Amino acid sequence: MNDERSAKAATQELLASLAPGFGDPVHDTQAVFRTLLDALARPGTIGVIETPLPCADAPAAEKRAGLAAFAALLALADYATPVWLAQPDAALAAALRFHADAPLVAEPHAAAFGYVHDAHALPALDAFMSGTPESPEHSATVFVRVESLTGGAPLTLRGPGIETTRSVAPAGVPERFWRERAALAPLFPCGIDFYLVCGERLMGLPRTTFVEMH
Secondary structure, eight states: OHHHHHHHHHHHHHHHHSOOOOSSHHHHHHHHHHHHHHHHHSTTOEEEOOSOOOOSSOOSHHHHHOHHHHHHHHHHOOTTSOEEESSOOHHHHHHIIIIIOOOBOSSGGGOSEEEESSGGGOOOGGGSOBOOSSOTTSBOEEEEEOSBSSSSSOEEEESTTOSSOEEEOOBSOOHHHHHHHHHHGGGTTSOOEEEEEETTEEEEEOTTOEEEEO
8 A cells, every 4th residue: 555655646746747748739749840840941040939838837848958949859759759868857858758658768879869958968970870871761850959049150051941051150069060960961861950959949950951160
């Protein structure tokens, strides 16, 4: 009886501390998905996750991850898409398991989605899945939290979805990220799609985008 009471108390404690998910899962998931697609279709533009998540008083995951990353992972992940978290985060892990039924993996190469809370702790990019020539879609999508999407060193973007060039300046991205990302370009159609996230805002960097550092 005591074991049963302890288990019940532990479950109640978990539910009380769990980050809330979408209020309207179908509508909210679709809205977030459209924002994510638009960000990849127009690389370098800043998208805003407008889907409300009840995070004002939550202890939880979406505050640590940032609204954009948390909402994106809720919208994209499911039981068949393993997620890798670069930094241990029990609250975020619990929310992804509970709301999305997403398995968490210990190594980036096993993940369909990755989340890096600190851009400077980003592993070497070849640690992630980049697909194969026969199945380039079997690659990772990685969300990287940055200090800001503006105010950093200037970069010039070229490629599909950009009429000529587009100037961006995300802050807090280590220079090696851009070098390693450029080294993946010859592997196309294989590659990794990235989102830089900050709060409720995000910027898409698909594998097709060429980035020039100044």
